[in-house]
Amino acid sequence: MGFDIKPAQGRRRTAGTAASQRQNNRRHKVLAAAAKLFAAKGLSGTSMRDIASATGMLPGSLYYYFPSKDELFLQVHADAVADIDARVVEALEGVSDPWERLEAAAGAHLEGLLRRDGTVAIVQPHFDDQDPELAQRLRVQRDGYEARFGELVAALPLAQEEDRRLLRLLLLGGLNWATLWVKEGPDRQSPAEIGRAFVGLIRRQVGV
Amino acid sequence: MGFDIKPAQGRRRTAGTAASQRQNNRRHKVLAAAAKLFAAKGLSGTSMRDIASATGMLPGSLYYYFPSKDELFLQVHADAVADIDARVVEALEGVSDPWERLEAAAGAHLEGLLRRDGTVAIVQPHFDDQDPELAQRLRVQRDGYEARFGELVAALPLAQEEDRRLLRLLLLGGLNWATLWVKEGPDRQSPAEIGRAFVGLIRRQVGV
């Protein structure tokens, strides 16, 4: 079951541009609304009617763009992963020191996660293991991204032997969990600050 | 009908005990099954029928023990928090060094989280903010527990000024997230090992 019917793509002629432009606008609008709702209420907590009414459409109309709720969710997830990955790549540009690279990546990662509006904050699981097939497809989407952090951690110069895997998991866990406690408001720490602080706590001598 | 000043307890006959025993058994069975399902599939991902069939009962019968699905979930959540809190308290007994105390607490916390069977692994949010009232009641249940980690972190001797709040959040985030990647099998690291490793990564000098 691959991509049998990819609606309205590769339209011929100039008209296709305008038409698919509007289509993409609509489609993108659905994806944005779905991302917001999925991030806030989960997969089974969000109904197709919720998404439809958030985009000013009717439930059935969504099926013109996406063949099923699961496929819609997978697309949202894929977009989110791609977006956050792009942020990290961009943040790494021009940074050469390994620890600084990790700091930059951590900040970009968290910043991407916190974009609950706009794109998404769904790089995290917790989204209904109900269907094992869906769960696996989601994992595949994430694996590529997480490998990037593996490389960053592998490049770190360490004072002594450490379990680099646990180092990566501690940092990523702390960052992913941060989406649950970072609050809005003026005294809110920026994602970059938090990322730098976390990396610093690991890097430096903290205890006496 | 006057007031019968009846001691709802201290039945002379063993019958009263036996009855409430069976009641508690059944009720506990429901709680256990619900905990397992909620932990695996989330609140909205688990139906009352799922819970009923897992306990060998009919859907309607659950309402003899719990007035609603939300109340059942709250009870499961409360039990989970109490259980993991007790684990942490027990693990702290006889340990006096602040860093060792944090290590012990971290291990016990993770061990409690990983008990997906038996008790639960629901100290974490991600469970449908849908109903704000429910979300708040869940938060209240968790706040008391998390305060314990605040005390442990406050007692740490630090090499220099650090943001103790971020230290706590990094560690707890890493631990909570661990429930998603800790695998079964022979080469699986124990919760205590992971907790000690995480605390060590923060405490020691890691970078060069």
Added chain:
DNA sequence: GTGGAAGCCAAACAATCGTTTGTTTAAACT
């Protein structure tokens, strides 16, 4: 202008949801 596809609505589908109701069974108390 005519044909036909793109885009969306309107309405309904069967299935499942949380919950309620009335009744039965079995045990316990008097």
Added chain:
DNA sequence: AGTTTAAACAAACGATTGTTTGGCTTCCAC
């Protein structure tokens, strides 16, 4: 003994779920 009460079943309630179907527009290509 007779009465009460806890515990569960059996069946249905209305609401909501994901999804399907058919038709109505709109607009471009010819």
